[in-house]
Amino acid sequence: VSLSATNACGSAIDSTPVWVQPITAEAQFYLDVVAGCSPLQITATDQSSGSDMVSLDFGDGPAAMDSLASFTYDNAGEYTVVQTVSSFCAVDTFELTVTVHPQFEVNVAISEDSFCAGDSIEIAAIASGPANDVYLEWNSPGGSQIENSPFLYVSDSIGSQTIHAFAVDALHGCQASDSLEVVVHAPLTLVLEPSITTGCSPLELNVENET
DSSP states (O other): OEEEEEETTEEEEEEOOOOOOOOOOBOOEEESOSEEESSEEEEEEEOOBSOSEEEEEOSSSOOBOSSEEEEEEOSOEEEEEEEEEEOSSOEEEEEEEEEEEOOOOEEEEESOSEEETTOEEEEEEEESSSEEEEEEEEEETTEEEEEESSEEEEOOOOEEEEEEEEEEETTTOOEEEEEEEEEEEOOOOOOEEESOSOOOSSOOOOEEEOO
16 A cells, blocks of 8 residues: 655655455355255265354254254254354355255054964054055064065964064155064963773763863
8 A cells, every 4th residue: 555645845655565365264064965854864064164163053953163063853844054154354154955844654553462373463554644665574483574564464473573664755755664562472272181081980080281
């Protein structure tokens, strides 16, 4: 910067350097996911440059100051994630939108959760909304069986067994699963062993229960 002046006595000039720092702070970040069903967890990775301070507002809670930050949205809605960066000379912001769809669930529905081997049991996978690829997987000591929902199942194996239900949200592609443990009992069998099976009256008979 120079300054000059002139009067009756003459002229004079003076100058001094002034340094103008470039505006280098630039906000930028990356989200691993921008849409999904609640509860939706996202992770933000800082990609900003030239800043001394970085703040990330997920739009539904306190701001994060870390270069790698995670957040979980529990409620459906549309949220704006805003990053603010600053340096000595500049402030910059960058934002992305996250869409959280309503929670999608599937549950195992069974007519009875305790029954005997050989009984026919109706099992279904009940989804909370329109769903595709709804199926059930039955894990028993005899192996695994996969069926479309609903279906009638007859178990020949006894003991504790697990039923899994799976479904895909037809609207947003979200996946859901559920499991239920059931107990299959052995059928009741009675066995009587008499000491004799024939004789004259009066006949004394001893019977032993070998059930």
